[in-house]
Amino acid sequence: MKYSRSTALLLLPGFALFLALLVLPLANVLDESFRLFEPGRIGSAKDAAYTLFNYAEILTPSYLRYFAETFKFGVLSSLIALVVAFPIAYAVARQPSPILRKLAIGFLIGMMFLSTLVRVNALQLTFGPTGYGQLLSGLLNVSPNGRFYTELVVVFGLLHYLIPIAAITLLGTIQNLDPRLIDASQVLGASRLRSHLSITVPLCIPGLLSAFMICFTLCLSAFVVPMILGKGKVLFVSNLIYSRFSEIADYPSGSAVAITMLIVALITIYGITWMVSKRYGNLK
Amino acid sequence: MSVLELSHVTKRYGAFVAVENVSFTVEKGQILSLLGPSGCGKTTTLRLIAGFENANEGAVMFSGVDMKGRRPYERNVGLLFQDYALFPHMTVVENVAYGLKHRNFEKARIPDRVAEMLSLVRLKGFEDRRPSQLSGGQQQRVALARALATNPEVVLLDEPLSALDAKLRQELRFELKAILSAVNATTIVVTHDQEEAMSLGDSVIVMSAGKIMQQGAPTDIYANPKTRFVAEFIGRSNWFTGQLARSAKGMAELNANGGIRMFVNIPDSSPGDGAFDVCVRPERIRIGAANASSGDSPVNEMRGTIRDVAHLGADLHLVVEIAGGQLLAVTEKYFGQALEQSGQEVSITFLPGDCIVVPSGS
Ligand SMILES: Nc1ncnc2c1ncn2[C@@H]1O[C@H](COP(=O)(O)OP(=O)(O)O)[C@@H](O)[C@H]1O
Ligand SMILES: [Mg+2]
Numbered sequence: 056m057k058y059s060r061s062t063a064l065l066l067l068p069g070f071a072l073f074l075a076l077l078v079l080p081l082a083n084v085l086d087e088s089f090r091l092f093e094p095g096r097i098g099s100a101k102d103a104a105y106t107l108f109n110y111a112e113i114l115t116p117s118y119l120r121y122f123a124e125t126f127k128f129g130v131l132s133s134l135i136a137l138v139v140a141f142p143i144a145y146a147v148a149r150q151p152s153p154i155l156r157k158l159a160i161g162f163l164i165g166m167m168f169l170s171t172l173v174r175v176n177a178l179q180l181t182f183g184p185t186g187y188g189q190l191l192s193g194l195l196n197v198s199p200n201g202r203f204y205t206e207l208v209v210v211f212g213l214l215h216y217l218i219p220i221a222a223i224t225l226l227g228t229i230q231n232l233d234p235r236l237i238d239a240s241q242v243l244g245a246s247r248l249r250s251h252l253s254i255t256v257p258l259c260i261p262g263l264l265s266a267f268m269i270c271f272t273l274c275l276s277a278f279v280v281p282m283i284l285g286k287g288k289v290l291f292v293s294n295l296i297y298s299r300f301s302e303i304a305d306y307p308s309g310s311a312v313a314i315t316m317l318i319v320a321l322i323t324i325y326g327i328t329w330m331v332s333k334r335y336g337n338l339k
Numbered sequence: 340m341s342v343l344e345l346s347h348v349t350k351r352y353g354a355f356v357a358v359e360n361v362s363f364t365v366e367k368g369q370i371l372s373l374l375g376p377s378g379c380g381k382t383t384t385l386r387l388i389a390g391f392e393n394a395n396e397g398a399v400m401f402s403g404v405d406m407k408g409r410r411p412y413e414r415n416v417g418l419l420f421q422d423y424a425l426f427p428h429m430t431v432v433e434n435v436a437y438g439l440k441h442r443n444f445e446k447a448r449i450p451d452r453v454a455e456m457l458s459l460v461r462l463k464g465f466e467d468r469r470p471s472q473l474s475g476g477q478q479q480r481v482a483l484a485r486a487l488a489t490n491p492e493v494v495l496l497d498e499p500l501s502a503l504d505a506k507l508r509q510e511l512r513f514e515l516k517a518i519l520s521a522v523n524a525t526t527i528v529v530t531h532d533q534e535e536a537m538s539l540g541d542s543v544i545v546m547s548a549g550k551i552m553q554q555g556a557p558t559d560i561y562a563n564p565k566t567r568f569v570a571e572f573i574g575r576s577n578w579f580t581g582q583l584a585r586s587a588k589g590m591a592e593l594n595a596n597g598g599i600r601m602f603v604n605i606p607d608s609s610p611g612d613g614a615f616d617v618c619v620r621p622e623r624i625r626i627g628a629a630n631a632s633s634g635d636s637p638v639n640e641m642r643g644t645i646r647d648v649a650h651l652g653a654d655l656h657l658v659v660e661i662a663g664g665q666l667l668a669v670t671e672k673y674f675g676q677a678l679e680q681s682g683q684e685v686s687i688t689f690l691p692g693d694c695i696v697v698p699s700g701s
Contacts, residue, residue, distance in 0.1 A: 235424040243438035
């Protein structure tokens with residue numbers, strides 16, 4: 056493609072902003088992550104020596120735990136969100152009344168505008184000791200202060216914003232699906248459930264994949280949910296980065312964790328996309 | 340016992356009646372055409388038979404068994420959708436095998452059955468293609484193979500040829516008929532194209548606004564339409580409207596608008612007097628003076644001027660203006676004769692037996 060000078064000029068502000076706000080800070084973080092940290096300082100010294108120590112540290116079990124925890128909650132919550140959101144999206148997409156459909160879509164979009172702090176505190180109120188915490192933990196036969204119940208509430212917190220986003224992402228995919236296909240499948244002897252499993256779901260794989268990616272990425276960067284609902288028992292990598300930076304001012308270590316997280320997340324996302332498109336490549 | 344029977348079936352959507360008091364039967368191996376304009380309830384009738392919709396009144400019976408409450412997968416019908424609805428993520432083989440798998444056809448015999456169906460629709464060599472890699476005609480054959488594979492009690496074809504271009508439509512129509520008769524399928528074919536309905540069907544039902552207007556063999560419907568709607572829907576027609584007066588046995592005289600008078604044959608059962616519409620098919624009108632071979636029956640003869648001559652290959656379509664400015668469509672076979680010229684004065688004739696009498700405004 057040939058760019059004219061005016062095209063280049065039009066691209067310039069965006070490019071400058073991209074450089075100033077994204078590339079430069081990232082380069083700084085990358086540089087900081089290789090610097091030696093002296094306890095008691097705020098960040099590394101101007102001329103601190105380069106070292107691999109910050110990264111070596113991450114390989115110790117106490118650090119790896121944060122990564123494992125983040126990925127565990129990320130995968131689990133994203134999968135639950137997809138399973139819950141899919142029927143919701145299907146019902147909305149196939150809703151014959153245009154008014155009800157618009158109301159439902161409006162509700163889902165409205166849900167996304169809710170501040171995270173409000174969600175988290177609402178869940179805390181509802182499922183904490185003053186709400187139905189005793190009741191629910193009793194029903195599940197676990198302690199309301201135990202690890203399992205805390206993890207459960209953290210998953211609730213994540214689902215609270217993942218489900219509307221997943222449903223909206225899936226809506227378009229399902230709307231593009233020819234409803235006749237399910238009719239054809241039923242005439243050929245498949246029950247409704249079997250029809251959805253062998254026709255709807257495989258045809259929605261690209262949509263499910265993007266919804267999963269969005270959910271998973273949001274989980275990886277979740278901060279407030281584990282901080283408040285996790286009550287110190289569940290901590291994500293974001294919380295670790297925060298404590299490195301803000302509590303002990305060990306910028307080099309925080310930077311190394313951040314860079315590692317970025318790389319691991321990118322590898323995971325590319326890996327999953329590659330695997331799915333290899334298996335279902337014919338769909339796009 | 341009839342393979343399929345609809346008995347007084349009515350389907351409403353709110354206050355709107357999509358199908359009203361429809362009754363008919365289809366016998367084993369018979370092809371029934373459902374013909375009618377768009378929106379007259381043809382697809383709805385098929386969906387009632389397939390089990391996607393429940394009738395508000397009446398019954399759908401397969402071999403005498405009432406299908407009430409049975410879901411589509413609990414009936415055994417083959418349905419060819421208007422746009423085929425092939426599964427895009429499956430190959431041709433997987434599409435055809437789908438019904439066999441879900442209807443618990445013996446697993447080991449599925450590949451043989453699929454191969455048999457693909458050779459029936461002449462699609463050998465396309466096994467591993469996906470629907471997107473096939474032409475419209477080929478997709479239609481896959482859909483047909485898929486619908487027939489499970490040996491359904493009734494095969495329902497919804498506008499099977501409408502998505503194809505005209506030339507392909509002609510070829511496939513003939514082939515479709517051959518395939519259906521090869522498997523002796525009991526079939527309902529829905530169409531808004533009268534040629535399709537008449538060439539495919541052993542019997543034709545003409546529908547309008549959810550109601551059956553007339554049922555009969557294609558020739559019968561063409562020759563003896565009971566209403567003006569049916570006569571106009573099947574084939575081309577010229578109309579004369581006026582007062583009928585019985586003159587002799589089986590004969591009446593029409594005093595048509597515009598001062599035209601003509602003799603028409605009417606059955607003895609017909610009242611024979613009052614306001615009627617009379618239809619004359621374009622191919623029944625002859626150009627040229629009356630000849631003596633018409634026996635003792637009177638010949639209707641009129642003077643007219645040729646206004647247009649269209650040469651459509653085997654047929655000539657002429658437009659003749661008669662008294663009162665009425666335009667008549669006339670068709671002739673072309674066998675190399677000298678063509679009439681526009682503006683030429685001619686006399687046209689037709690016999691009382693060429694006239695179809697229907698109640699006025701029906
Ligand atoms: N699900 C539905 N809800 C409301 N009206 C419908 C529905 N399905 C069909 N109709 C109406 O019923 C009439 C007949 O439709 P259809 O059977 O599809 O006609 P066609 O003869 O063209 O196949 C149409 O006027 C259509 O608008
Ligand atoms: Mg239709």
